[in-house]
Amino acid sequence: AQSVTQLGSHVSVSEGALVLLRCNYSSSVPPYLFWYVQYPNQGLQLLLKYTSAATLVKGINGFEAEFKKSETSFHLTKPSAHMSDAAEYFCAVTSFSGGYNKLIFGAGTRLAVHP
Amino acid sequence: NAGVTQTPKFQVLKTGQSMTLQCAQDMNHNSMYWYRQDPGMGLRLIYYSASEGTTDKGEVPNGYNVSRLNKREFSLRLESAAPSQTSVYFCASSERGGTEAFFGQGTRLTVV
Numbered sequence: 001a002q003s004v005t006q007l008g009s010h011v012s013v014s015e016g017a018l019v020l021l022r023c024n025y026s027s028s029v030p031p032y033l034f035w036y037v038q039y040p041n042q043g044l045q046l047l048l049k050y051t052s053a054a055t056l057v058k059g060i061n062g063f064e065a066e067f068k069k070s071e072t073s074f075h076l077t078k079p080s081a082h083m084s085d086a087a088e089y090f091c092a093v094t095s096f097s098g099g100y101n102k103l104i105f106g107a108g109t110r111l112a113v114h115p
Numbered sequence: 116n117a118g119v120t121q122t123p124k125f126q127v128l129k130t131g132q133s134m135t136l137q138c139a140q141d142m143n144h145n146s147m148y149w150y151r152q153d154p155g156m157g158l159r160l161i162y163y164s165a166s167e168g169t170t171d172k173g174e175v176p177n178g179y180n181v182s183r184l185n186k187r188e189f190s191l192r193l194e195s196a197a198p199s200q201t202s203v204y205f206c207a208s209s210e211r212g213g214t215e216a217f218f219g220q221g222t223r224l225t226v227v
Contacts, residue, residue, distance in 0.1 A: 006157075009155060032213055032214065034215065042220065042221075043119075043205060043218035043219055043220045043221055044158075044205070044207075044216075044218040045218075046216075046217075049215055090157060090158065094212075094213030094214075095213070096213075098163075098171045098172065099171070100163060100165050100212050101211070101212035101213030101214075102148070102160060102163050102171075102173065102212055102213060103148065103160075103207075103209070103214075103216050104160060104174075105150070105158040105159075105160075106157050107155060107156060107157035108157045108158075
């Protein structure tokens, strides 16, 4: 079964600085990959997804991610952080197990943005 | 559009009590999921349903049962609650397995 690893449970950046959240996946076949965001006391919201089309994927709120097969990575970036970006971010991968495709999540990265 | 609706939003149980968490989606999706979220653990899959009448265990199924009686609804039952089941539970649905999932607002469960 496939899995994802998110490096860094907490990331802190200054407002206006680059945001880089790391995600590596394990998969023997080209996966579907996702980034979700969770604001306090809310459910998860899709930021962007990779489904084997373009390797650079653009999402909502200025975020983008690049699929790199050679590095088995799908890191999330944003050129300039806003205070409103403070939230928890989850990377997810499609995993085939028990005869079904399921969505499996990483442990999450909490992003703090400082003035 | 309501999307994915979970009830209740909050619940406190005593150890050994039972309860059912309800989830309904109005997007005509085939697949539905139950996850639990714990600090530092991310979301862990409890059970999955690919379609009406089918269910499959996820990463942490012990202590839980599920029921997918129709396409819209997927319920999660705790037969005898334990403090280790204190968590936030999320229901989600997707058009088919492994594709973009839409989430409910969560149920915060405390077992004392």
